[in-house]
Amino acid sequence: MTKGKLDPHQPDQKGASISLKGTFIAVMLLGVFILVSWFALYALFLSR
């Protein structure tokens, strides 16, 4: 039993090479959607 791999406190070096591009785009789309809808409703509040 080697150490390293089974030790949860050791970062998995392979993680750095995983592509997160799709995740990044999905997170940003959701974030922009939340911000845009919030400000659209705030504009509605101010106009009334």
Add this chain to the structure above:
Amino acid sequence: MHLHKYEKIWLIFGMGSLALFLAIIGFAAFWKGIHPQSHIETIDPQNIEAHDAFKPENLGLHEVADGKYIVNIVASAFNYDFGTDENGNAVKTIRVPKGSTVLYQITTKDVVHGFQVAGTNINMMVEPGHISRFETVMKNTGEFTVVCNEYCGIGHHLMFGTVEVYE
């Protein structure tokens, strides 16, 4: 701790959004003075006439200064009491000029009611034992329907009125 470059970006974006909305809440509450409409001001629901604003002769629309109005209303199942006109008929329409500042003061003698002027920002809960207040500038002309939006009993749908904003 190793973080992926994209992870850093979306964490900063997320924390930035939290900080932005927290700042907006602080701005609204402390600078603009936006609070729950009851302001925790109490009144005896059995004896609302003891309060000046809700004496029968003080109900309805009053001009207190140039362009400033107060509307006193008593909600009860299933009616909004806007006072009476000079002929003694119940007022059902409140008429104010465009751009006027109107303070709505409302309380209830019986159960929980709502006071929403559809199409404006006026939307309050009316709870027995509390006075709900909302001050706003009537920016847009038109006829706006006042509706009760808290189910108050069998005649809930009969509870309505009108606010008319003219040029």
